[in-house]
Amino acid sequence: MMNNYEFKETGSRNIERDGEQVRLVSFRGNSPIEGDDRERLNIDGAIVVPMMDYFQAGMNGAIPELIKNKVVDRLTARETENAE
Template sequence: MMNEYTFEETSSRTVEVNGERLRRIDYNGIDPNRTEPEVDYCNISGRVFVDEMAFFQAAIEGNISDLIKDKVIERLNERPEEQPENAELA
């Protein structure tokens, strides 16, 4: 289901976390059913942190949507015990 979503970067900036340079990306995930009349849909929004160089490489390749999608799916598939202590940064 989530594989069909389109993810759009709404803003991003470089941050330093524990000495590591990361790119903080705020995003909207758009449900493909949003244009169908009388069909439930669920858009999502959130924030992910990715390696800064991975972000710029994805930008060069035009794959930021996929980078965000992969991170969101990874996060949704984590078991509670696998989530980092600072879950608000993930």
């Protein structure tokens, strides 16, 4: 379902979590345009990413993929929890 979504970083900043500097990345995921435009489902949110992962993804031009992977992992984990 989420494989066709396009994710974009809308902002980010450094925060401290458990005594470690990490990056808080805000994003927007846009559903692909299929059929009626009024039925699009967009996702806004934020994820926490280790600093090195964030900057490595930035150097590789892969921040959209980094966001997408985190979102899909999180949704998959929730589906697994609900199935139990």
